[in-house]
Amino acid sequence: MLTEIKKHLSKDPILQPLIKNIILKERAAQKSVYEALIRSIVFQQLSGKAAGTIHQRFLALFDDNFPDPKRIQAIAPEILRAAGLSRQKAGYIKNVADFFIENQLIEKDWSMENDEAIIQQLTQIKGVGQWTVEMILMFTLKRMDVLPLDDLVIKNSMVEMYQVTEKGRALKKKLLEIAEPWRPYRTAASLYLWQWQDTVV
Secondary structure: OHHHHHHHOOOOOOOHHHHHHHHOOOOOOOHHHHHHHHHHHHHHHOHHHHHHHHHHHHHHHHHHHHOOOHHHHOOOOOHHHOOOOHHHHHHHHHHHHHHHHOOOOOOOOOOHHOHHHHHHOOOOOOOOOHHHHHHHHHHOOOOOOOOOOHHHHEEEEHHHOOOOOOHHHHHHHHEEEEEEOOOOOOHHHHHHHHHHHHHOO
């Protein structure tokens, strides 16, 4: 599959040297959409090391390190704060737990849902934005054709590499046009752009 993806994306003359010179790294993913949402909220606006420490303290509050949604509903906010979560993040995590219980989503098979339907459903949760859901689509659900244009690294990399001058809505339209030939492997193209940016910084 990787050979097919590289062959397809290499048709783009600007992506081609990246694909030739970069070996994609594996990225760890959460076991479930629910756990990935919880983790993403913990990690918002924090360095990886600090967020990782808080996430481990948070998980230690639960049996088997699984953030059971009913337990989250019942747990006192002070306990979540003591684990290192801000009041806002504690509220967002409770929002996720409430939403997954109310909509019976804990055991949901997401494979039957298309990307846009998942984005529309999960961004109903206060504290969960489109970028967060796109990351879950890419790394937890392993969707092949996600293009996270709200990601500054992706946006800035494309602007730099393709010498894009458009602004505002015209910029987004132009980036979508550039990425159209990458279908159905825009996720892999995004991975190459992220990794390329890591090498040029």
